[in-house]
Amino acid sequence: MRWWQGRKRDADVQRELQSDIDLEEEEQRESGVPPQEARHAALRAFGNPTLISEQTRAVWTWNGLENFLRDVRISIRTLFRSPGFSVLAVLVMALCIGAATSLFTVMRSVLLRPLPFRDPDRLVMIYEHFRDPENNAQGFNYTPVAPADYLDWRTQTHGFEDMAAWYYWPPNLTGEHGELPEMVQALGGSWNLFPLLGVNAAIGRTFTESEDRPDGNVVLLTWSLFQRRFGGDSSIVGRQIHLNGKPYTVVGVLPKWFTYPDAEVQLWVPYARIGSEVLTHHEYHFSRVVARLRPDVSLASALSQVEALQYQLHMQNLHAPVAEDVASRTLIDDLARDVKKPLIILLCAVGCMLLIGCLNVANLMVARSAARQKEIAICSALGANRITLIRIQLIESLLISMVGGITGVVLSLAATNWLVSIWKDLPTAQNVHPDGVVLAVTCALVFGAALLAGLLPAISSTSKSAIAETSSRTAPGSQARTALRKTLLTVEIATTVVLLIAAGLLLKSFWRLRTTDVGCVTDNVLTMRYSLPGKKYDSPAKVNAFNETLLERVRAMPGVRAAALGSTVPGAGYGGDDMFTIPEHPRIAPGAPQPEALFRTADPGYFSALQIPLLSGRFFTSADRNGRPKTVIISDQLMRQCFPGENPLGQHIHSMRGNADYEIVGVVADTRYLVGQPDKVTLYFPVLSGENTTGLALAVRTAADPLSISIPVQKLIAELDPKLPVSHVLTMQQIIEQSLGNASLSASLVLGFAVMSLILASVGLYGVLSYLTIQRTGEIGVRMALGAQRGEVVRLMLVDGLRPAFYGLVLGLAASVGAVRLIQSMLYGTRPLDPAIFASVAASLLIVAALACLVPAWRASRIDPMQALRTE
Amino acid sequence: MSSMAKQTPQRANLLQGTLDMLILRTLLYGPAHGHQIGKHIQRTTNEFLQMQHGSLYPALHRLQQKGWVTAKWELAPDRNREFKYYRLTDKGQKQLAVEESKWKQMVDAVARVMWPVVEES
Numbered sequence A: 001m002r003w004w005q006g007r008k009r010d011a012d013v014q015r016e017l018q019s020d021i022d023l024e025e026e027e028q029r030e031s032g033v034p035p036q037e038a039r040h041a042a043l044r045a046f047g048n049p050t051l052i053s054e055q056t057r058a059v060w061t062w063n064g065l066e067n068f069l070r071d072v073r074i075s076i077r078t079l080f081r082s083p084g085f086s087v088l089a090v091l092v093m094a095l096c097i098g099a100a101t102s103l104f105t106v107m108r109s110v111l112l113r114p115l116p117f118r119d120p121d122r123l124v125m126i127y128e129h130f131r132d133p134e135n136n137a138q139g140f141n142y143t144p145v146a147p148a149d150y151l152d153w154r155t156q157t158h159g160f161e162d163m164a165a166w167y168y169w170p171p172n173l174t175g176e177h178g179e180l181p182e183m184v185q186a187l188g189g190s191w192n193l194f195p196l197l198g199v200n201a202a203i204g205r206t207f208t209e210s211e212d213r214p215d216g217n218v219v220l221l222t223w224s225l226f227q228r229r230f231g232g233d234s235s236i237v238g239r240q241i242h243l244n245g246k247p248y249t250v251v252g253v254l255p256k257w258f259t260y261p262d263a264e265v266q267l268w269v270p271y272a273r274i275g276s277e278v279l280t281h282h283e284y285h286f287s288r289v290v291a292r293l294r295p296d297v298s299l300a301s302a303l304s305q306v307e308a309l310q311y312q313l314h315m316q317n318l319h320a321p322v323a324e325d326v327a328s329r330t331l332i333d334d335l336a337r338d339v340k341k342p343l344i345i346l347l348c349a350v351g352c353m354l355l356i357g358c359l360n361v362a363n364l365m366v367a368r369s370a371a372r373q374k375e376i377a378i379c380s381a382l383g384a385n386r387i388t389l390i391r392i393q394l395i396e397s398l399l400i401s402m403v404g405g406i407t408g409v410v411l412s413l414a415a416t417n418w419l420v421s422i423w424k425d426l427p428t429a430q431n432v433h434p435d436g437v438v439l440a441v442t443c444a445l446v447f448g449a450a451l452l453a454g455l456l457p458a459i460s461s462t463s464k465s466a467i468a469e470t471s472s473r474t475a476p477g478s479q480a481r482t483a484l485r486k487t488l489l490t491v492e493i494a495t496t497v498v499l500l501i502a503a504g505l506l507l508k509s510f511w512r513l514r515t516t517d518v519g520c521v522t523d524n525v526l527t528m529r530y531s532l533p534g535k536k537y538d539s540p541a542k543v544n545a546f547n548e549t550l551l552e553r554v555r556a557m558p559g560v561r562a563a564a565l566g567s568t569v570p571g572a573g574y575g576g577d578d579m580f581t582i583p584e585h586p587r588i589a590p591g592a593p594q595p596e597a598l599f600r601t602a603d604p605g606y607f608s609a610l611q612i613p614l615l616s617g618r619f620f621t622s623a624d625r626n627g628r629p630k631t632v633i634i635s636d637q638l639m640r641q642c643f644p645g646e647n648p649l650g651q652h653i654h655s656m657r658g659n660a661d662y663e664i665v666g667v668v669a670d671t672r673y674l675v676g677q678p679d680k681v682t683l684y685f686p687v688l689s690g691e692n693t694t695g696l697a698l699a700v701r702t703a704a705d706p707l708s709i710s711i712p713v714q715k716l717i718a719e720l721d722p723k724l725p726v727s728h729v730l731t732m733q734q735i736i737e738q739s740l741g742n743a744s745l746s747a748s749l750v751l752g753f754a755v756m757s758l759i760l761a762s763v764g765l766y767g768v769l770s771y772l773t774i775q776r777t778g779e780i781g782v783r784m785a786l787g788a789q790r791g792e793v794v795r796l797m798l799v800d801g802l803r804p805a806f807y808g809l810v811l812g813l814a815a816s817v818g819a820v821r822l823i824q825s826m827l828y829g830t831r832p833l834d835p836a837i838f839a840s841v842a843a844s845l846l847i848v849a850a851l852a853c854l855v856p857a858w859r860a861s862r863i864d865p866m867q868a869l870r871t872e
Numbered sequence B: 001m002s003s004m005a006k007q008t009p010q011r012a013n014l015l016q017g018t019l020d021m022l023i024l025r026t027l028l029y030g031p032a033h034g035h036q037i038g039k040h041i042q043r044t045t046n047e048f049l050q051m052q053h054g055s056l057y058p059a060l061h062r063l064q065q066k067g068w069v070t071a072k073w074e075l076a077p078d079r080n081r082e083f084k085y086y087r088l089t090d091k092g093q094k095q096l097a098v099e100e101s102k103w104k105q106m107v108d109a110v111a112r113v114m115w116p117v118v119e120e121s
Helices: A003-030 A035-046 A049-060 A063-081 A083-112 A133-137 A147-156 A193-197 A223-230 A299-316 A331-335 A340-371 A373-381 A386-422 A436-461 A464-472 A479-514 A540-556 A636-642 A706-720 A732-775 A777-785 A790-826 A835-861 A865-871 B002-015 B019-027 B034-044 B053-066 B090-114
Strands: A123-129 A160-169 A172-174 A185-189 A218-221 A240-243 A246-253 A265-270 A288-293 A325-330 A525-530 A560-566 A577-581 A596-602 A614-617 A631-635 A652-655 A660-668 A682-686 A696-702 A727-731 B069-075 B082-088
Touching: A003 A035, A003 A049, A003 B034, A003 B053, A003 B082, A035 A049, A049 B053, A063 A083, A063 A386, A083 A340, A083 A386, A083 A436, A083 A732, A123 A299, A123 A331, A147 A160, A147 A299, A160 A193, A193 A288, A218 A223, A223 A265, A288 A299, A299 A325, A325 A331, A340 A386, A340 A436, A340 A479, A340 A732, A340 A790, A373 A386, A386 A436, A436 A479, A479 A732, A479 A790, A479 A835, A525 A706, A525 A732, A540 A560, A540 A696, A540 A706, A560 A596, A631 A636, A631 A652, A636 A660, A636 A682, A652 A682, A696 A706, A706 A727, A727 A732, A732 A777, A732 A790, A732 A835, A777 A790, A777 A865, A790 A835, B019 B034, B019 B053, B019 B069, B019 B082, B019 B090, B034 B053, B034 B082, B053 B069, B053 B082, B053 B090, B082 B090
Parallel strands: A185 A265, A218 A246, A596 A682, A631 A660
Antiparallel strands: A123 A288, A123 A325, A160 A185, A160 A288, A172 A240, A218 A265, A240 A246, A525 A696, A525 A727, A560 A696, A577 A596, A577 A652, A614 A660, A631 A682, A652 A660, B069 B082
């Protein structure tokens, strides 16, 4: 049947039926039925002509598609007839589906899509693992690997195809004549890393085995440095650049897509460049080991070989911090370690919001189907079967979901970019972009949402009882439908409560983090880092001369109140550690965990400049220089842990780093190395020892805006050494805020979802109660006519509306008790069952619910009884 | 009226599948329009088979689609008005033979179960 013949065919069927009915009528008349009744008799005998013509036509139509198109046409027309409803529903769907798509895009790119390496499923990271429970509690169960351990693993175990290693090394990069100095993030990578990952250089080549030596002065550029600093000129390959004053030959440029392990890395040097002496150490934990599993070996058996070897190494080095065990995780998990948990939580939150959105649209559709009850009853009386009616409503919700979904996907493209730009911890080894899987999941979401939002109201509104009720009277409405709406609302509110509680806990935890006292002054402090190149500054005298001149000149600058110089300022991170023993104390049994402390250096004015109080003894003086006398200042916590009831002053610390005894001359208050991390014992050594082993942080406390002093200080440094770059020019506040990035992001996003859900739920509440008010107009009219006061009517309606809110609240609180376990590990200084949060969420929900109910309740009390009864 | 409405679905079920055959057989007498066909079946079965127009017209159009009948608007000799007359085609005659034999087999089979002939064995 061609579609263009449809009209003709319709007319034909109509004519055929008409002629036969007319004939029937004539026959009825001829058999003696009075003329005025003949027509009715004929129709009675004949049946429903419209239905018959429909059914007859159905023989000809290509049933499914044509019906579907017709239903779509009807649905579009219906949706256009109530634009307010349609726009609202589409918006709700667009927001929910858009947010879900964005988060899923990130999740897919970061956690699910295979890494762009050869056979990525067989790549794992292997770490050392200390069994000491204290270490594990602090999250140090994945310890970077010592170079000698890595080399032994590689040569003595056979479960892995190959193992490669890399470490962070921030050198000063300059041109051949020391021009344009900058401190860059570089990595020392073993020559086999690139073949192991299956990565070829875009220009030139990667390292060869013979170049991976301590004197292998070759370098690989990443694409970003190649473009930024060398203008994408490929003639740089074969030329030299200078790192820390030493020439390195560029052998190749890595491809643009290669941003492993993160996008900040600018260049790679050979692993062994660190020096052959360092490579023999089992206690310098700084390497990350990537291993490729052999296809015929299971991960467990390959690891067990490494474990056995590591335990041997541990037993051979009982006095050094060599881990007993190893731990592994897949490469993709290793990259996503910081974002996995927040991502899953955000996805759960957005899932809740999507559920609320669907329930809200379902609620709107129930309300609308109430208004259309008569229409549905008429359709039903005219012979439309229930499946058709359900199908039409489903198509409506599908249309809403689809338009919402398309809008949502467009929104999500922008939202994803925004999310990636503000989410600093997101691994960038893969580009975050939607792909086929994301699209498929979004489509599934759209259809799922359409089903959820359409099926419930469709089934309820087309049930026989619902239709029967309409034909009897309007006043009782449909109890069943009201009950359905209240159930939907209860679920909505319960979900909202869970979201609100999660958001509240995350916010409180974030607030706790923000207000953490790192133990030193943080207002009006500017910090910057520099690292004196060892080639030029090859003696303690030269190092001290630079540092002391700098400090002196900075302190003399106008607007500067104080200046401090040390290896790492509080709040700026772990910054390295040191193992120590106390010679005055009994020897620690071999194999027992050795005490370990954060390693810091400080100049004489460091503590007073940063306002870290002295508890006993003295600060360093300018006499504590060049390692004579060897002095150390300990933190309060170290004194409490190692010298309970003793006077530490005058006793000694044997430092593993310095391999010497240092006399304790002072005790200072504790500081925190990173916000959100537990306190750790700290050792301070004089910066004036002149040892040039770490980079240095200069902290300047100013009278006014600290950033205004940054250019003058940088100019001062350039005057002292024009080839010395500075990096990390940040205020103390910025340093602390950076470390809060993750917490603030999760907290604010979850809060955003929760607030959106609260708005949706209150709109739903308002809608249901308004609907109820209209339903009960007659009843309220009767009540008022019989003497009910307006106040009572308000109370009656409020109670009616608040009941689902209350049930939802109770249900939500109960569900939250379980749900908070998911975020427990993300909370800082906040109990998961924080009573204040639970109470304030309950209170604010009830207030919002009451407000949402108040307007319809008040409207109900304004009903004019006469008017109400008359319309009845 | 209402009791009849309740009974018809049962009868209609009985008719299903055989309606096509009955229509084809009716048209063996010559061309007829829908009303005549319905009336004829009803009358011949002594009103046992109540013709459902909702089944009749779709069935007629289905037969037409399969090419077993053709339809043409023609003047009715006694009414002086045009009706849509259905006419059996050759293909329809063959189909009638097929359905008839199928129906016979069916009736035989049912009869053997219901009224077994014991003597023959």
